[in-house]
Amino acid sequence: MNRFVPNCKTLRNRMLADIGVKNVEDLFAPVPEGIRLKTPLDLPPAMSEMELVSEYNRLARENTAAGLVCFRGAGSYDHFIPAAIDSILSRSEFLTAYTPYQAEVSQGTLQAIFEYQTMMARLCGTQAANAGMYDGASAVAEAALMAIRITGSGRVLVSGSMNPLYMSVLKTYLEPGGFQINEVPFHADGTIDLAAAEALMEGGAAAILLQSPNYFGIIEEIAGASELARANRALLVAAADPVSLGILKAPGSLGADIVVGEGQPLGIPMGYGGPYSGFLATSTEHLRKMPGRIIGRTEDRAGNTGFVMTLQTREQHIRREKATSNICTNQALMALANAVYLTLTGEQGFREIARQCWNKAHYLEEKLLEIGCERVFNAPFFREFALRLPGSAADLEMKLIEKGYLPGLPLPGFGKGAMLFAVTEKRTRDEMDAFVRAISEECREVS
Amino acid sequence: MEKSIFRYSCPGRIGVSLPELDIPDTPVPEELARDDETGLPQVTEAQAMRHFVRLSNMNYNIEKGIYPLGSCTMKYNPRLHEALARIPGLASVHPLSPDATVQGTLELMYTLGRCLCEITGFKGVTLQPAAGAQGEFAGLMLIRSAHLAAGETGRDKVLMPDSAHGTNPATSTMAGMKVLPVKSNQRGMVDVEDVKAKVGPDTAALMLTNPNTLGLFEADILEITDAVHRAGGLNYMDGANMNALLGIARPGDMGFDVCHLNLHKTFSTPHGGGGPGSGPVCCSERLAPFLPAPVVARTAEGYALSFEENTSFGRLLAFHGNTGVLYRAYAYIRTLGASGLREVTEGAVVNANYLKAMLVGHYPIPYNDGPCMHEFVAGGPEMQGLGLKTLNVAKRLLDYGFHAPTVYFPLIVKEALMMEPTETESKESLDEFAEALLAIAREAREKPHLLTDSPVNTPVLRLDEVKAAKDLIVVEPREEA
Secondary structure: OOOOOOOOHHHHHHHHHHHOOOOHHHHOOOOOHHHOOOOOOOOOOOOOHHHHHHHHHHHHHHOHHHHOEEOOOOOOOOOOOOHHHHHHHOOHHHHOOOOOOOHHHEHHHHHHHHHHHHHHHHHHOOOEEOOOEOOHHHHHHHHHHHHHHHHOOOEEEEEOOOOHHHHHHHHHHHHHHOOEEEEEOEOOOOOEOHHHHHHHOOOOOOEEEEEEOOOOOEOOOHHHHHHHHHHOOOEEEEEEOHHHHHOEOOHHHHOOOEEEEEOOOOOOOOHHHOOOOEEEEEOHHHHHHOOOOEEEEEEEOOOOEEEEEEOHHHOHHHHHHHOOOOOOOOOHHHHHHHHHHHHHHHHHHHHHHHHHHHHHHHHHHHHHHHOOOEEOOOOOEOOEEEEEOOOOHHHHHHHHHHOOEEOOEEOHHHOOOEEEEEOOOOOOHHHHHHHHHHHHHHHHHHO | OOOOHHHHOOOOOOOOOOOOOOOOOOOOOOOOEOOOOOOOOOOOHHHHHHHHHHHHOOEOOOOOOOOOEOOOOOOOOOHHHHHHHOOHHHHOOOOOOOHHHOHHHHHHHHHHHHHHHHHHOOOEEEOOOOOHHHHHHHHHHHHHHHHHHOOOOOOOEEEEEOOOOOHHHHHHHHOOOEEEEEOEOOOOOEOHHHHHHHOOOOEEEEEEEOOOOOOOOOOOHHHHHHHHHHOOOEEEEEEOOHHHOOOOOOHHHOOOOEEEEOOOOOOOOOOOOOOOOOOOEEEOOOOHHHOOOOEEEEEOOEEEEEOOOOOOOOOOOOOOOOHHHHHHHHHHHHHHHHHHHHHHHHHHHHHHHHHHHHHEOOEOOOOOOOOOOOOEEEOOHHHHHHOOOHHHHHHHHHHOOOOOOEEOOOOOOOOOEEEOOOOOOOHHHHHHHHHHHHHHHHHHHHOOHHHHOOOOOOOOOOEOHHHHHHHOOOOOOHHHO
């Protein structure tokens, strides 16, 4: 007996008698003898709660990264997470519920996700949003497939300044369908080369995909890309950093047809990469081509407002091989984290967080330029920027980790000393100044 | 009913406190700056808490009672795992931290991977897939890669039974393959002869859930997987029903080449109202070189993310998978060990058979020629004679304070009620649930309006899905705010 199995031997024997078998083995008779395991599985020995807590604390201590002051982003960001979020997420009613198949006893999840859809659509400047995707990268890939379904073209153009990890996922999702991806180069200032994109448009395409702020933190020319897409009957898919939408123009308002992105910065811990939440927002016109779940508002028999999963005829459990996506279980609890985060921060708080990210990143960049670092790109950026440092980024990374910092991510393709730095509202002036001093000392040693 | 969060909004209210900006303010250039409102609500923390707690009160959940959704394995989610996954040293690390600084997480991932391989009888593993459906995609991509690497370009058919989960055909399409349905026989199992007739030089894979969605173990599994192998195809097992097999039998020993596991089913991680899940994929040595990069390796210097394989089919997520879910699943395996996991499966199978025995004579149970595994399906055409409709039974169960089973699935049983009680239910809880089902069967004869009117004891009455699809209100209109 273990603490997850409640029926003791006496009860179990009574149950077996009611079933009409002598012992448990009889119930496994349908499993052919030849494939029945003859020996126990070779697994580590079982642990009590106390032992397991010690073991996890040991593992946590091995994660020295946890204590570092974080200046790294590249798709995952160290934002502050208000305590109220986890308090909501830990409630068994949200935490342990299944997908809301029985709507009458799932109104909590359904309404919360409806509100999430509303908040995401408003932030993105679109008419609608779905209930969420796995993460930002898979959301980009699903948006590309959606554009292919809408336009009928099997080719997409992707800005080369897209996060390379997102690019890998995009390739993985598009390759088996035989779809083609053309990479659009970017200018020396870090923005997409629209003239090159126009040339690549020859013969038509389903979409232009870009990220703004892009992998290097550079704010892209969304309106121009959207015009180019429109002129060629293609869609513009913009991957947005949701925090930037507190102070930067919404991609939807600039003409993006599908806005996707990573919801991690909105109240989800970095957690070594997951679980995160992708978002996907678009116009009502394209709702039927959308992947994933959509919650809709309706009424019950008494005319009371209620919520249900809607347009399910797009989904795998009904449409099977013709479904818009195979997505089933997604990241509902993480979408809820986003909704609670956006509720707590609200109109004012959210704008203020974005403003602080903007300012702090600019402050750190300025200080690093003062000690002799050089810009890799010159266009305006949000929260993240690439600089060339004297010496080797790989060596510097190790030395700064020893000093208690997780510095920017080395960018090997942009020079030996190139690093991509991210600064969130969590970083204080003192932390930034000390970080600059640490870099300055290390750089002096190499030069 | 709880009003919309936007109805609580009042300009000036805020639910967080932020430090003052302690550096100079650099304005955002006007041409870039957002000039409209974000439209986010403006409420205090207390208002937000009340709103979301009131919403939560309208949800059924596993800590309230039995959640007998078939093929969903709604077992109790240990609270300890929630605490463990939140240890700051594990929860707060950046995914692009150098390997040397995340040895704890990498060790856990490596060991979890080895455990899953032992449980399934395979050699290679990826923990990257975010959910079962993404695991299926990974599995079919492995198969596709192996065929292409062998120069076999014409293999694009996936054989699957008509009882398959909807994700199986949808995934096949995503992986560039076509579905070839195979028949079920009178026993509710895959018709071996039909498989033999349909395999050929165009066979990419057979995709099979075992035990199948009727809760039956495929008795001819070795003959089936062998027929596919002989034709040059590979065998994929959908591991959604792995809760029936822990320590009993392994996909790797049944002729399968690859399977996915749903950590949010078999390995007790919470469903979160529809995710996050996690769908690790375990595979044979032959398929391992094609696994998504990176995989976690143990080296002389410690644990490392290995990108060495240049034959990888690609990447599924930006980072390494739903690590937070992996933390929880590993705790489950370490709590139970080999004998505990076997007790889990035995408990699940006893519970399913017991519940089935309680219902015999009151509900039609098709394909009831012997014991079921961890789940079974009630229903069939006889339901009509009893005045029973699956939808009404399901909704009436809500009135009795229970969650309903999976309804109208698998498609091969008319008016299906697919029930999976799981091992964490006690005999008492199964008795109560069975009594409710029996009471509903009586009501159907004596007071049928109780069923057609149901549910009446729920936060809302039966909802109009047609109206939802027609109106398509998927966001709160601004003017209402």
